[in-house]
Amino acid sequence: MPTIQQLIQYLRANNHIGSTNAITATDLANHFGISDGGVEVEMRNVIRDAIAQNELIGSHSRGFYLIGTLTELEENLDSLQSRAENILQRRRNMMNNWNAQNLSNQSSRTDLFVQ
Template sequence: MFTQEQIQALLNVLPERKEDAINAPELARALGYSSLPNQEELRALIRQAIRENHLIGSDNSGYWLINSLDELEDILDSLERRAKRTCDRRNHLLNAWNEKYPDNLSIKISKDVN
């Protein structure tokens, strides 16, 4: 759990325009976190900030503060596509297991993201 001061530090560093997005390694360094691949602590901070209703967008270029409905909807569409691909991969693994091991079927059911 991060403090409100840590969240505020994140918000202070994030640019207000998508065009000025800051990539994860740079953002991690600016906040004093590890800039090694995955930046797990930074990602946890961002997830908490979003759960606390801060509008943080991201794409391949980096992170920024969402400031328009168009940006928000682009991010929502991107997250939905990613969730669908993850769910599709899950379903393929489930089906492959059940086909390969019909005597040891998983009781999990296929999921779908609409």
């Protein structure tokens, strides 16, 4: 499995800077020889770890890339917010549906919101 440094060096050396130069997780995994033939979980974990360690790696439907502009950063921030809101809406719907069908056995979980 590649280190974060190896990942960043590969992205820079192969000009995967900016959203128009994205590379898929599959292609990254194949390059580093870690493909599991599926959703490339190991590669995605390296990318998550890199972001947690202050690397600016963006993504969209065509792959991953080093964020190069404020616009790209804000597009990624907006996308993550939207995904978080959608997940919380799904959670809210599940809880409300359960509570509506189980009046004597209600969930006590608090509703959550993105701020």
